[in-house]
Amino acid sequence: MAPIYAPFSVNSSGYLQVSPVHSIYYEECGLATGVPIVYLHGGPGGGIEDSDRQYFDPSHYRSILFDQRGSGKSTPHASLEDNTTWDLVSDIEALRQHLKIEKWIVFGGSWGSTLSLAYSEKYPERCIGLILRGIFTLRREELEWFYQKGADMLFPDFFEAYKAVIPVEERGDMMKAYYKRLTGDNEEEKLKCAGAWSSWETATSKLMVDPEYIKKAEDPKWALAFARIECHFFVNGGWMRDGQLIEEAHKIKHLPIIIIQGRYDIVCPAKTSWELYQALGGEKNSNVTYQIIGDSGHSAHEKAIEEALVDAADKFKSLKP
Missing domain, CATH: 3.40.50.1820 (Alpha/Beta hydrolase fold, catalytic domain)
Structure with missing residues (x-):
């Protein structure tokens, strides 16, 4: 190699x-x-x-x-x-x-x-x-595994932070709930959700959780594009x-x-x-x-x-x- x-x-x-x-x-x-x-x-x-x-x-x-x-x-x-x-x-x-x-x-x-x-x-x-x-x-089964139910069984601690920004009554469809906020007019909420979405993915991307890699999600410019565009594609099933x-x-x-x-x-x-x-x-x-x-x-x-x-x-x- x-x-x-x-x-x-x-x-x-x-x-x-x-x-x-x-x-x-x-x-x-x-x-x-x-x-x-x-x-x-x-x-x-x-x-x-x-x-x-x-x-x-x-x-x-x-x-x-x-x-x-x-x-x-x-x-x-x-x-x-x-x-x-x-x-x-x-x-x-x-x-x-x-x-x-x-x-x-x-x-x-x-x-x-x-x-x-x-x-x-x-x-x-x-x-x-x-x-x-x-x-x-x-x-859809791939998306629901990671963003709704499945991967949370392995990373419950990081999933907690991912779901915490969404009200309990909207957690039945996390992607839809995130999309509403990532495309909304509340800029503070938009950035908060972008950070939470991006942190969930960076936390779970490596075999061993890498704190330095998770910090990538702290860059609001990167996190906003990453979360908004991902969510946009996912709720639309990739067209x-x-x-x-x-x-x-x-x-x-x-x-x-x-x-x-x-x-x-x-x-x-x-x-x-x-x-x-x-x-x-x-x-x-x-x-x-x-x-x-x-x-x-x-x-x-x-x-x-x-x-x-x-x-x-x-x-x-x-x-x-």
Whole structure:
């Protein structure tokens, strides 16, 4: 298992106007003539980090990273207007065309895996292969496990703080209750709920609770975009049929795909990644590799997950556009 690559700088960056409302920030890194690979961040609403480019060998890959609508440096910040799964899929395709890339490898974890599946199932001819981590397909059962009832059995102390900001009479649908407040006019309540929502996710993301990682939710700008956009997508079911991404996985089963899953992932439990693997043909499909990381949770920032992702990208060096 190889560690992430040493930090390296961005070659170029810019903004692409993708709608009358939204402009997305993007970066190009690594070898300008290298094999293109696009990184799709989590959340939705999480934004990219400098370390995200370090999974990709800069002497081989031309890596493309961008902040999805409303996230990170993209504008307008935390905006929900014209912000759906299919808007984001269109943005990926618009960015590919803007950068004059014919085909690329698609890399995404958590919500990034959702978006990777949505994009590749719509544009399989534009994909060389996929690297997916912590699979999330936005089915109602997945959402209710984490935000309503299930994960609270393992993290009752942190769930207490998550539910405390919602009145008892509204706790029957926590996502709906949060959405009302995250889209309301009470700015103090909005920030309070954004912090509580984001803290719940950061607290449960690693196998071992990381107090420093939880502090990320103390940044009100990050927490507001993260919570508002996530909740917006979740209460709307991602604007897709429940189970659609797994049902339509047959559209990409011819592509090389590596699935990496933390055994003790509480945010996106292994059941979903296993069902995707089976939908892709399971052991009968030699194009697909399914890898369980036995000592890890959900976060891409756990050492064993990081190393598995680097290894996956290195294995894909044999792929050509």
